[in-house]
Amino acid sequence: MSIQARKERERAERERRIITTARELAEAEGWDAVTTRRLAAEIEYSQPVLYSHFKGLDAIMAVVAVEGFAELAQLLHEARVGATTPEQAVERVGRAYSDFADAHPALYEAMFIRAVDLPFATPQAPEALQAGYGELREAMSPLAGDDNVDVLTETFWGGLHGMVTLQRSRRLNPSTYGACIDLLIKRFIG
Amino acid sequence: MSIQARKERERAERERRIITTARELAEAEGWDAVTTRRLAAEIEYSQPVLYSHFKGLDAIMAVVAVEGFAELAQLLHEARVGATTPEQAVERVGRAYSDFADAHPALYEAMFIRAVDLPFATPQAPEALQAGYGELREAMSPLAGDDNVDVLTETFWGGLHGMVTLQRSRRLNPSTYGACIDLLIKRFIG
DNA sequence: ACTGAAATTCTAGCACCGCTAGCGCATCTG
DNA sequence: CAGATGCGCTAGCGGTGCTAGAATTTCAGT
Structure with missing residues (x-):
């Protein structure tokens, strides 16, 4: 054997x-x-x-994407547990997400822009993806108040994703990008 | 002749x-x-x-995109001027943006996802694009407070864009999408 | 150790893509 | 009516993802 x-x-x-x-x-x-x-x-x-x-090129890209999910989840976790207040946790997690996207544009593209054949908002989604979402959710949870935690999490994620994608396709004023991330975080902390 | x-x-x-x-x-x-x-x-x-x-296929897509900019600007304008309060203006504009993206996915794709060869955040950008941005900016302006108006506008736009793109690529829970848009708007009104 | 079977890798090719060189025809000009 | 001009065509280039089937290597049984 x-x-x-x-x-x-x-x-x-x-x-x-x-x-x-x-x-x-x-x-x-x-x-x-x-x-x-x-x-x-x-x-x-x-x-x-x-x-x-x-099965094809898309499947290869999907595997790369899943690798990225794991790395992002790890970074988000470190950002979250390194915070001392709930507000700081959201800030650190948001910044970690944005930094990850800037540092690994191709990886981010595979994860969140291309490769549609991966299941996302279901229990069939890759574990690493659910872990990453879980970190975000965990960070948002203390600040949810009357809002549904998942709605809040998806909305914050959507905000980050939007800034990241508009920035990467040069559709934003580059000089104000940092301030935009700051403002987005502020609006979800307040 | x-x-x-x-x-x-x-x-x-x-x-x-x-x-x-x-x-x-x-x-x-x-x-x-x-x-x-x-x-x-x-x-x-x-x-x-x-x-x-x-010049090529991309140029054709760019022209379609510019058409879309004009239509979106018109819709945003109608949404804005139909409001009676600044808060309602932001809400109506945000909803109009999201509705436009849902109604014309391919058009939206040409405008904000593909076709990178169009100038965006500069005076050289297509007039219709600047007009659309102007409508958004006009709606956000009364609620800016201490925040820079352009930063606020780009951030709100980014939030909408993120929700729209995650939704269209089936990366969000479809049943909570509406609630997410509501929450996003709420966070930028409050 | 040798031969037939099974698994694995390769060559060659399909149908498609964006794009272009250069021919042929129709139209206009003198 | 002859020549020049401009326009749209056919044909083709180099590329894409993907696959059928040949060829090679490896294994199994005598």
Whole structure:
């Protein structure tokens, strides 16, 4: 059975290489540069090999997205537990979200702009995604008051997402972006 | 000069037909269905004709987007002037924006998600776009208080845009979407 | 150790994309 | 009526995601 174990291990390694190569390529040159031919050349296999691991290019992007969900969830968690007041928690979480989007634009794109075939607001959603949402929710919860916590969480998330996407597509005045994030947070703390 | 006038008129009509066909096709089947071959077939000319009118497919989408800016600006204006209080103005404008996005998803996509080659937060931006922003700004202005009006306007816009885009890509719980819009507006009125 | 079977990887190709060079025809000018 | 001009066409380039089927490698049974 050792020989089969080796093959499985090598196959898993190749799959990892596909994913990390896709992510690196996307972060370096954007998702448009991540083509099946390019990816295949990069891992030094032929195109059809990709399809023995994934259903298609979208599925590869989805796996990268899930990786991103995990990293974001971790960052949001650290931001939240590092706060001393509920208000500070919201502020830190909001800033962590915005910073993450700025630091990893391609990753953010896979997570929240492209890759529609992932389930989102359901129990079938990836665990890491639910964890990230949970961090946001946990931060908002003490400040909900009469408002429904999920509505509040989704709205705050929507606000952050909107700022992030308008900023990244150069639709906002760049010089006021920071002030906008500040104001958004203020409106959800008050 | 009458013969040349006729030719110019016919050429302008053909250009209009390209634009309206692109928009109709996009609204009916999404922008992915708007290909040069499809568009050419629809207007009953060959592909290269498109390039005698526009630099490329992106330019066609940009023209559709500008059309959308004008329509949105008109809707926002009507919403704003139909209000009796500053708070109601913000509420009506916010709802008009969200309703517009829901009613014309492909148009909204061209305006605020794709088509990056249009100038946005500068004086070179299309007039209709500036007009739309102006309506938003006018609505927010009375409620700015100590906050910078442009920062407030961009932030409110960002919030709306975020809700709209997360909703359209099915990343939100559909049953709470309305409540989220309500809450967002409330947070910017209070 | 050798041969047939099974699994794996490759080459080659499909149908499509945006875009363009350059030919042929229709129209206008002298 | 001949030549020049401009317009729309056919055909093609290099690219895309994806796949059928050949070829190679690896395994299993005698």
